[in-house]
Amino acid sequence: GENVEQHPSTLSVQEGDSAVIKCTYSDSASNYFPWYKQELGKRPQLIIDIRSNVGEKKDQRIAVTLNKTAKHFSLHITETQPEDSAVYFCAASRGQNFVFGPGTRLSVLP
Amino acid sequence: KAGVTQTPRYLIKTRGQQVTLSCSPISGHRSVSWYQQTPGQGLQFLFEYFSETQRNKGNFPGRFSGRQFSNSRSEMNVSTLELGDSALYLCASSLERGTYEQYFGPGTRLTVT
Numbered sequence: 240g241e242n243v244e245q246h247p248s249t250l251s252v253q254e255g256d257s258a259v260i261k262c263t264y265s266d267s268a269s270n271y272f273p274w275y276k277q278e279l280g281k282r283p284q285l286i287i288d289i290r291s292n293v294g295e296k297k298d299q300r301i302a303v304t305l306n307k308t309a310k311h312f313s314l315h316i317t318e319t320q321p322e323d324s325a326v327y328f329c330a331a332s333r334g335q336n337f338v339f340g341p342g343t344r345l346s347v348l349p
Numbered sequence: 350k351a352g353v354t355q356t357p358r359y360l361i362k363t364r365g366q367q368v369t370l371s372c373s374p375i376s377g378h379r380s381v382s383w384y385q386q387t388p389g390q391g392l393q394f395l396f397e398y399f400s401e402t403q404r405n406k407g408n409f410p411g412r413f414s415g416r417q418f419s420n421s422r423s424e425m426n427v428s429t430l431e432l433g434d435s436a437l438y439l440c441a442s443s444l445e446r447g448t449y450e451q452y453f454g455p456g457t458r459l460t461v462t
Contacts, residue, residue, distance in 0.1 A: 271449045282439065282453040283392075328392060332449060335380050336405045339392040
């Protein structure tokens with residue numbers, strides 16, 4: 240079955256710097272790759288996603304890149320702000336069968 | 350549009366008991382998935398229902414079961430509770446019409462003592 244790895248497990252950056260989180264997946268049939276942000280005590284929120292027929296997608300300060308050949312995708316956050324502090328989860332799916340990475344705890348230091 | 354709702358939000362049960370959790374998807378969403386979230390194991394997929402049928406199943410014992418009703422509301426049941434079942438149970442709904450985006454509910458925090 241699908242296996243998703245996520246690195247790093249924790250990440251601390253200074254406010255204004257960029258943050259990059261990388262995920263790798265094992266099933267070449269996976270075709271949808273969402274990223275979720277989960278603040279403490281809250282539900283995971285979908286922040287950006289990418290499909291396998293697209294290499295890059297951007298939404299304001301957030302971007303996701305996908306390398307299907309290498310089976311990895313990355314989340315890029317630019318100009319980080321304290322409110323970006325949260326746990327970020329990547330996932331790989333084929334249809335509605337989602338496999339999540341273990342999460343990255345991002346801390347943005349003021 | 351109202352988001353995904355889950356009831357109850359918090360639950361305390363004793364080992365050996367059973368529990369039923371409920372999830373109401375976003376209006377028009379027909380797919381409902383359930384996840385178990387624990388600090389050590391992250392988000393683990395339990396099962397997915399679409400049109401009242403279980404379409405996908407994760408690697409959980411048979412004590413975990415679910416169902417979906419004709420209005421797309423879903424319930425999951427855990428029988429013979431164990432201490433290790435303490436977790437946040439999240440459901441997520443999806444439109445399932447050319448799109449895969451899943452939207453999560455607030456979760457039910459289950460504590461087994």
